[in-house]
Amino acid sequence: MADLQVNIAGVPLKNPLIAASGTFGFGREYSEFYPLSTLGGISCKGITLRERPGNPPPRIAETPSGMLNAVGLQNPGVDHFIERDLPWLKTQGTVIIANIAGNTPEDYCKMAEKLSGTDVDMVELNISCPNVKQGGVQFGTSCAGVESITAAVRRFCKKPLMVKLSPNVSDIGEIAAAAEAAGADAISMINTLTGMRIDINTRRPVLRNNTGGLSGPALLPVAVRMVWQASRRVKIPIVGMGGISQWQDAVELLLAGASALQIGTAFFTDPYAPVKIRDGLQQYLDRNGVASVAELTGAIRPW
Amino acid sequence: MKYDTMLCGLIRKNRLAEDIFDFTVEAGKLAEAACPGQFAHIYVPGKTLRRPISICEIDRDHKTLRFVFQVRGEGTRLLSQAEPGDRLDILAPLGRGFDLGGTGRKAVFVGGGIGVPPLLEAAKPFGENAAVLAGFRSGNAVILKEDFERAGNRVMIATDDGSSGHHGLVTDLLAGLACDVIFACGPTPMLKAVCRAAKERGVPCQVSLEQRMACGVGACLGCAVRLRRETGEEYYGHVCKDGPVFDAAQVVWED
Numbered sequence: 001m002a003d004l005q006v007n008i009a010g011v012p013l014k015n016p017l018i019a020a021s022g023t024f025g026f027g028r029e030y031s032e033f034y035p036l037s038t039l040g041g042i043s044c045k046g047i048t049l050r051e052r053p054g055n056p057p058p059r060i061a062e063t064p065s066g067m068l069n070a071v072g073l074q075n076p077g078v079d080h081f082i083e084r085d086l087p088w089l090k091t092q093g094t095v096i097i098a099n100i101a102g103n104t105p106e107d108y109c110k111m112a113e114k115l116s117g118t119d120v121d122m123v124e125l126n127i128s129c130p131n132v133k134q135g136g137v138q139f140g141t142s143c144a145g146v147e148s149i150t151a152a153v154r155r156f157c158k159k160p161l162m163v164k165l166s167p168n169v170s171d172i173g174e175i176a177a178a179a180e181a182a183g184a185d186a187i188s189m190i191n192t193l194t195g196m197r198i199d200i201n202t203r204r205p206v207l208r209n210n211t212g213g214l215s216g217p218a219l220l221p222v223a224v225r226m227v228w229q230a231s232r233r234v235k236i237p238i239v240g241m242g243g244i245s246q247w248q249d250a251v252e253l254l255l256a257g258a259s260a261l262q263i264g265t266a267f268f269t270d271p272y273a274p275v276k277i278r279d280g281l282q283q284y285l286d287r288n289g290v291a292s293v294a295e296l297t298g299a300i301r302p303w
Numbered sequence: 304m305k306y307d308t309m310l311c312g313l314i315r316k317n318r319l320a321e322d323i324f325d326f327t328v329e330a331g332k333l334a335e336a337a338c339p340g341q342f343a344h345i346y347v348p349g350k351t352l353r354r355p356i357s358i359c360e361i362d363r364d365h366k367t368l369r370f371v372f373q374v375r376g377e378g379t380r381l382l383s384q385a386e387p388g389d390r391l392d393i394l395a396p397l398g399r400g401f402d403l404g405g406t407g408r409k410a411v412f413v414g415g416g417i418g419v420p421p422l423l424e425a426a427k428p429f430g431e432n433a434a435v436l437a438g439f440r441s442g443n444a445v446i447l448k449e450d451f452e453r454a455g456n457r458v459m460i461a462t463d464d465g466s467s468g469h470h471g472l473v474t475d476l477l478a479g480l481a482c483d484v485i486f487a488c489g490p491t492p493m494l495k496a497v498c499r500a501a502k503e504r505g506v507p508c509q510v511s512l513e514q515r516m517a518c519g520v521g522a523c524l525g526c527a528v529r530l531r532r533e534t535g536e537e538y539y540g541h542v543c544k545d546g547p548v549f550d551a552a553q554v555v556w557e558d
Binding site: 022023024025029030032033045053054055056057058059060061062063065066067069071074206216217265267268269270271272 | 304305306307308346350351352353378392394514515516517518519520521522523524525526527528529538539544557
């Protein structure tokens with residue numbers, strides 16, 4: 001049996017499959033299907049310094065091979081997370097990643113400081129939420145912004161720091177390099193691609209927020225391309241995501257340069273998707289005589 | 304088990320009206336766990352998102368669930384093409400259903416169009432204590448009348464064009480009808496009118512809502528609905544987990 005363990009920034013994961021932030025809440029709903037220890041890790045719903053109510057509905061629209069969301073970071077705030085959610089999550093036998101979003105660098109730093117005093121395993125810096133005016137994306141779409149916010153949080157964050165990148169940029173390699181230079185321990189990518197749908201009868205955008213983030217299988221080729229481009233610019237590990245719905249997609253992203261993966265929208269299609277992807281990945285490795293999943297990382301043979 | 308996915312064999316399929324289909328599936332433990340007013344999230348091959356469909360009837364003895372749904376778009380059109388013998392990937396039972404309370408009370412059920420099916424399983428135990436007011440576009444869109452009558456319910460029909468029953472709004476039928484509790488499902492203007500009537504009478508009212516939905520279990524927070532706490536504070540709850548059935552006094556109607 002091939003080894004599915006991976007190590008991201010010093011954090012060992014029993015397998016490379018992490019639940020993506022925003023699709024998995026704080027884990028309770030999906031623990032009805034299988035033990036959360038089935039997963040390599042959980043990136044929790046994005047949290048902010050104070051509770052956020054989220055955007056008005058509709059927040060969801062289906063698209064060809066995907067969906068748009070504009071939830072708007074509805075969450076109970078970092079203190080609630082630390083007091084009510086984290087203690088339970090830490091009993092589940094999987095790696096817990098706190099995903100943080102803020103209006104200002106001070107927000108991010110305060111949250112990083114608070115979380116540094118907990119037993120959360122890793123912090124994911126969300127500078128790529130496209131659905132709130134001030135949810136961090138203002139930091140995530142320029143190299144200077146990524147570098148300054150990463151460097152600022154780095155000073156307060158005693159946990160391994162993973163920076164989640166937006167695909168809504170012209171040169172993802174430059175952005176990834178900026179995060180690494182500023183002290184990121186890992187990169188996760190890609191967040192959703194900004195999109196829009198219009199109801200042709202009412203002539204209104206389907207989403208009340210007008211625009212939303214595109215996720216789902218439609219995103220996969222963009223994610224593969226961007227992970228590949230970023231992997232050629234940075235040495236820190238990349239956690240790849242964007243449209244993974246089956247094990248073959250997972251293999252592609254690993255070959256493109258990812259060391260671990262996040263699964264998101266696939267939960268909505270099939271709550272058991274990560275179990276099926278894990279088993280498919282295991283069989284692929286065994287069938288091809290690959291001893292460890294880590295050997296797939298960046299093993300693409302480019303033309 | 305609260306909910307799970309299961310491959311459910313389609314055992315009966317009927318077409319009740321032009322765009323209304325009636326499926327009965329073998330649902331094992333899902334049927335045993337289901338309550339009136341809950342819903343199922345049904346996978347449609349090739350679609351990223353499942354389709355939330357309300358549960359119309361629950362047969363615990365035969366472990367079957369009945370769904371009556373309308374073809375609204377491509378997903379439900381594809382779903383309507385399933386044939387007996389096919390297996391449907393169903394995630395159920397989901398959400399909070401109706402709180403029936405004492406079935407000795409006089410209950411009024413108000414349904415509009417495809418809002419009628421989720422009321423059937425809730426109305427059955429009320430027998431002749433239940434009046435069912437059901438509104439449709441026209442006489443040929445009327446569904447489930449005999450099903451309610453078989454349970455002993457008194458059914459009154461309203462149609463937009465007057466081709467069956469009362470010519471006008473289904474909520475017109477509420478006039479002069481005494482009751483202890485109201486249950487409703489249908490289009491928003493109808494629900495607003497029902498809630499207003501319930502408030503005027505000081506009668507408790509439960510409404511079943513819908514919203515565009517992704518996960519179906521309360522994780523993604525997509526299917527937001529504006530609610531009001533007893534303190535008056537407003538917040539976004541979620542149709543899939545906090546509902547789909549809400550106490551009318553909780554709901555803040557938007558737009």
